[in-house]
Amino acid sequence: MRWLQKLLGSEQTLPTLPEQALYIDVRSPGEYAGGHLPGALNLPLEQVASQIATQAPDLDQPIVVYCASGMRSGQARAVLLQLGYRQVSNGGGVGSLSLRLGKPLQSC
Template sequence: MINVLKSLVLCGFIGLLSQAHASERSDLAWQSVEQQHAILIDVRSEGEFSQGHLSNAQNIPHTVIAQQITAITKDKSQPIVVYCRSGNRSGYALQVLQAMGYQQVVNGGGLKEMLASKSH
């Protein structure tokens, strides 16, 4: 019983840590947008994007980010913020863009956490 309680407490603590991390990444993303005029890219599908997105965001699904990023910017030093639903697809997009030489890419995480962070 005590081991079960310890596990539950540990899981709760880890959950709090991941929430803090999520908040930090979205705060960093907004700083990049506001201070460095980063381009906002929503890497969700067109259908998800049409159901709601951040103002000024452009839609490039993560599956075609490598092929379509140059239509938005060819400048490898241009700050870019990518986001999706949970942060997984935007993490993939970040890795692709970095592999292509883009130097200032931030994973903002999910749309909900970006919206929550913006309202602080």
């Protein structure tokens, strides 16, 4: 781990996540059922563009998207920004986000 700290610098910090954000899990329903953040909405990546307006009609709603590794959530963030959402954060992978927030995963 020390080599990583040297590479990134010891002052490396993660971006702050909004307090009252809507957490959206962009993984498949099966992945979501296996463990997700409490209260998170499951909206698979391929459905984000077509269904987000019904789930978050306010374009100023703080939103945090996450997936298994951060790749799909990065794509979802880009889609949401294109649609006009102004406060969208990529939370990265579900495991690391769970640790970061101090919230254990729950299963369906």
